[in-house]
Amino acid sequence: MIFRIVFLCLILLIIELYTFQVLKTLIKSKPVLFSIQLVSLLVLVYIIYSLMQFDRNSGQTRQLMGVVGILLIVYVPKLILTLVLMSEDIFRLGAGTINYFVDYDKSTDFLNSRRKFVSQIGLGLAAVPFLSLIYGVTVGKYNYKVIKQRIFFPDLPEAFDGFTITQISDIHSGSFDNPEKINYAIDLVNEQNSDLILFTGDIVNTDAKEMHPWIETFNRIKKHEYGKYSVLGNHDYGEYVTWPTEAAKEDNFKAIKSLYGEIGFNLLLNEHTFIEKEGAKIALVGVENWGHNFKQAGDLNKAAGPLKKEDFKILMSHDPSHWEHVVQHDEKHYHLTLSGHTHGMQFGIEIPGYFKWSLAQYVYKQWAGLYENLGRYVYVNRGFGFHAYPGRVGIMPEITVIELKKGVNVA
Known part of the structure; x- marks a missing residue:
């Protein structure tokens, strides 16, 4: 030091x-x-x-x-x-x-x-x-943007054609300092009226107590018809501080896992569930954090269990390097992976639809937005909060709305 x-x-x-x-x-x-x-x-x-x-x-x-x-x-x-x-x-x-x-x-x-x-x-x-x-x-750190993304899948069950998902990620509640702006962001989340909401990890920077002032605020996220689900991020394990005892660290980890439930989200810990609509269903798989250079607690095989290649699957995995190194090559064919983690480094240049650049791209091949390989997609959310640098330049905080469509993308 x-x-x-x-x-x-x-x-x-x-x-x-x-x-x-x-x-x-x-x-x-x-x-x-x-x-x-x-x-x-x-x-x-x-x-x-x-x-x-x-x-x-x-x-x-x-x-x-x-x-x-x-x-x-x-x-x-x-x-x-x-x-x-x-x-x-x-x-x-x-x-x-x-x-x-x-x-x-x-x-x-x-x-x-x-x-x-x-x-x-x-x-x-x-x-x-x-x-x-x-x-x-x-201004930038609370300049929330709603980004809408339509993704086509030939094998999407007919009943889910037009199904919408709101994704938030990387809340980092310990960084917040403006309740009015956070309430505004929650209003934006609710205004999307999506069928399902997914939260891809990092509810705090380190300590469960960071979220306590914001529990009531995030409980304002309305119930979505098909549920509210979440996974853990790398910061949720409390590994970036020195704890007085291992027991204190474990107690904090248990408290952080409880936080997700306290704001109404079902936390998936290397497990899956099914979203059913009109007699059809898709699998929602949630893994613990798996990062190429971070904690690797995620167990994809355990999370997927008996799921088959033919089952339509949405995977929540906090770190996009999991998709790069493991998921996109998995024989079970994960149709869509939702990640966050990178924040786009909270600094860059982005002209939607034309150009985007950030130092994050020299660390992560998939760092912001939608990427595809052989019909497998990963969407990397730019993050709801901020960390380390208390601001955002060019890469703004994001609320993502994904619409699933049956068919082939002709664009």
């Missing part, structure tokens, strides 16, 4: 030095320059001090999330400035070397002075993430 803090300090100091070069180029008033540097120093000291106070016994707190937010808001723009100036330094070094060894002109400085317009360009580029990150923590 100390090594990481020291390494971070070194990186931030380098960024501060380059930022000072920009400010010195653009600001000629020494009092103003000094004031800015003093504020920067105080912010840096506050960030480092707060990170050094991190206690694994407490896990992620709102204070820690605030520090992460400040760190990103302050230093991502400064990092952009640093990269711009580093690029100029490479150019200056190259030009100086050519001048010294090729042109043999020793009368000029080896490095040319910084160009003001480069600093101005860097400042303009830095303003984009600065304003975006501020938007993310003030």
Whole structure:
């Protein structure tokens, strides 16, 4: 931990030095320059001090999330400035070397002075993430979007043609700080009037107590005609803090599992049930968390039991890497898998229907939206809440409505 803090300090100091070069180029008033540097120093000291106070016994707190937010808001723009100036330094070094060894002109400085317009360009580029990150923590984190997705299946039972499912995922109730916005989101969920609602895990960040202030709010999710079902996410196991005893950790895990029932959801723990309509039925399978790089408590074989390949199946599995590494290759043919987990890293660029990008795509092949392989689909919900960074930029919190259709997609 100390090594990481020291390494971070070194990186931030380098960024501060380059930022000072920009400010010195653009600001000629020494009092103003000094004031800015003093504020920067105080912010840096506050960030480092707060990170050094991190206690694994407490896990992620709102204070820690605030520090992460400040760190990103302050230093991502400064990092952009640093990269711009580093690029100029490479150019200056190259030009100086050519001048010294090729042109043999020793009368000029080896490095040319910084160009003001480069600093101005860097400042303009830095303003984009600065304003975006501020938007993310003030507006973006509660800017809920209802995303509707129609999926065609040739073997869907006739009775389920047009059947609708609302999916929510990654609530992370310990991060919430605005009851009015959460109630607004619950209203959006209810307005969809879907046949079935599914919740794909992560009800808390770590501790069951995080959900206690929000139980009444989430109990406002109305009963859906064909039920309310859920599975666990990786955060529901309480594995990101140090517990005083193993018994305390287990008690917390039991309490978290109970939370799902307290808000009216039937928790599927490596098991399945059937949704019946007009004499037809589809299987709803729920596994515990299975992540390629996270806890692997999910048991697909146990959850599916005697189900056959021909049975129409919807699988709830929190982490989409389960679909990538296991589910899409399973001989039982899981028609539709619903996941979450990635949050789209809460930062990216998305133009619905045309373009989407996030750092999440370099970690997960399936990170937001719908993906297909040989008639097997996975939908990755972008998440209801937020975690670590207390905001969202570009990748907004999502309520998904999926309509099942019988037939072949001709689009």
